[in-house]
Amino acid sequence: xxxxxxxxxxxxxxxxxxxxxxxxxxxxxxxxxxxxxxxxxxxxxxxxxxxxxxxxxxxxxxxxxxxxxxxxxxxxxxxxxxxxxxxxxxxxxxxxxxxxxxxxxxxxxxxxxxxxxxxxxxxxxxxxxxxxxxxxxxxxxxxxxxxxxxxxxxxxxxxxxxxxxxxxxxxxxxxxxxxxxxxxxxxxxxxxxxxxxxxxxxxxxxxxxxxxxxxxxxxxxxxxxxxxxxxxxxxxxxxxxxxxxxxxxxxxxxxxxxxxxxxxxxxxxxxxxxxxxxxxxxxx
Amino acid sequence: xxxxxxxxxxxxxxxxxxxxxxxxxxxxxxxxxxxxxxxxxxxxxxxxxxxxxxxxxxxxxxxxxxxxxxxxxxxxxxxxxxxxxxxxxxxxxxxxxxxxxxxxxxxxxxxxxxxxxxxxxxx
Numbered sequence: 001x002x003x004x005x006x007x008x009x010x011x012x013x014x015x016x017x018x019x020x021x022x023x024x025x026x027x028x029x030x031x032x033x034x035x036x037x038x039x040x041x042x043x044x045x046x047x048x049x050x051x052x053x054x055x056x057x058x059x060x061x062x063x064x065x066x067x068x069x070x071x072x073x074x075x076x077x078x079x080x081x082x083x084x085x086x087x088x089x090x091x092x093x094x095x096x097x098x099x100x101x102x103x104x105x106x107x108x109x110x111x112x113x114x115x116x117x118x119x120x121x122x123x124x125x126x127x128x129x130x131x132x133x134x135x136x137x138x139x140x141x142x143x144x145x146x147x148x149x150x151x152x153x154x155x156x157x158x159x160x161x162x163x164x165x166x167x168x169x170x171x172x173x174x175x176x177x178x179x180x181x182x183x184x185x186x187x188x189x190x191x192x193x194x195x196x197x198x199x200x201x202x203x204x205x206x207x208x209x210x211x212x213x214x215x216x217x218x219x220x221x222x223x224x225x226x227x228x229x230x231x232x233x234x235x236x237x238x239x240x241x242x243x244x245x246x247x248x249x250x251x252x253x254x255x256x257x258x259x260x261x262x263x264x265x266x267x268x269x270x271x272x273x274x275x276x277x278x279x280x281x282x283x284x
Numbered sequence: 285x286x287x288x289x290x291x292x293x294x295x296x297x298x299x300x301x302x303x304x305x306x307x308x309x310x311x312x313x314x315x316x317x318x319x320x321x322x323x324x325x326x327x328x329x330x331x332x333x334x335x336x337x338x339x340x341x342x343x344x345x346x347x348x349x350x351x352x353x354x355x356x357x358x359x360x361x362x363x364x365x366x367x368x369x370x371x372x373x374x375x376x377x378x379x380x381x382x383x384x385x386x387x388x389x390x391x392x393x394x395x396x397x398x399x400x401x402x403x404x405x406x407x
Contacts, residue, residue: 050326052289073326073372075290077399084396088285093320095290099399103406106297106399108306110333133406142407146297 003122003164010123014059014080023060023086032118035197036063039116039158040070042186042201042213051113054150056101056159057120059083061092067116068093075112077101102139104146111150114157121161121200125168140172144179153205157181160199169198176202188216251277285395286381288346289330289371292339296383297399299407304385307338310345313379313392320372327368328359343370 004013014022022028045051051072058064058076060083067074077097078084084096099105102124124143125136132138151157163169169185176183181202189195201212254277261269270276296305336355343351350366381390381397388405390397 050323050329052326052330071323073289075293079400081396085394088395095285095287096396097399098396100401103399103401104297106295106305107293108295108335111293129403131403133403 003162005123005126009126009128011080014083016082016085019060019080019082019086022083023062023090029062032062033066035118035160036066036116038188038197038216039063039118039160039199040066042158042199043114043116043156044213045114052111054107054112054115054147055094056115056117056147057123058087058094058096061087061090061094061096063116063118064092064094065090077105101143102134104142105150107146107150109149110152112155113152114155115147115151115159116157117159117161119160119162121159121172122163122168125171137171137175140175141179144176144181148179148181148204151204155204156183157202157204158199159202160197163198172200176200180204182206184212186213186215190215190217286376286392286397287372288339288342288374291342291376291381292334292371294381296386296388297407298383298386298388298401298405301383301386301388305383307335307342307384308381308390309384310342310376311380311382313346314377315346316375316377317373318375320368322365322368324361324364324368327364327371330371331355331359331367339370343374346374346376348374 007013043053053067053072053074055064055067055074055076058078059080061076064074064076064087074094075097076087076092076094077099078087079098079100081098084098087096101120124139127135133142147157161172163172173185181204183200183202186199186201188197188199199215255272258269258272258276291307291310294306294308296308340351340353343349348370351370356363375395376392377395379392381392382388383390388401390399392398
């Protein structure tokens, strides 16, 4: 499947139907929730301090709901009206704005204690018109400079996104640095295809003494909430009807292997014959 | 669902509009009062970030006169409750916000303000 940001601009891609689909998908909900918790962890806000946060690209409020639960007051903005409508239906607590983050924010300096953004930045990387203000570098620059001024000193912004290439990461980090941010990119589960997540962790102020947090390593933690019995079911399926496991290295298996070796150009693969995969007689 | 807490942070972000662009003027507003949980620590912590004059002015425009003209030196519970009500419980549902400098109108419909700019207004 191609990436949604390559299909259409966000306000069109997330139309009424797609917005509902997206919000009601339990898998999406789970992933968004996990990433929101991780982003909050990276934000490293002082505990028991009621903070005022900005949710960039809040969509239908999947992440906002978690901010509500955690007791934060927040403001969300998104460019897709249909997503915001779903958010209204879900009665999230935060204030919602219809805003194009590539056009910049109008918030007064020092308004927010922190900002999070889940799966949004990649949408800024496509030019929709040939007008100079819609080029990705210009939009990123506008976004980061206005975000930098809207945040308090010191504070952090954690932005999770899906880059397609290292060039994109390079462009985003260099633009953020030019806007005055410190910090860098954190990659969680770098060796996992599925669980790999890229977070951009940006610092405002702090004198450059802050360390970029470590990404999570290893395989993804086995998630108990979904598909717990998948493995067991597969094992059961592998066993035949009579309850015993069927012999794996039968004739089909051998033929398949030999075919594979031939394709790979391995030399001296024996010919197939009627004796292939047959058992020898037991000889005394 | 623009609350006054966000209205108090919002300035115009159109191209070249850098001075006198705060506070945005409210016009033809319809408000709704929805109760929210009172968190005195949050309100107290937010005090220094508020532009007091703009807040009082906006509150009066919406018909709430519970706030004093000047920010009081002594902060007591009654005052915090009033402030909480003004900041977090009054929601603007319909209307518009107008920039006092460049006159750009940000319409609010269904509680969501439209902050999109036209191509020539992007800074």
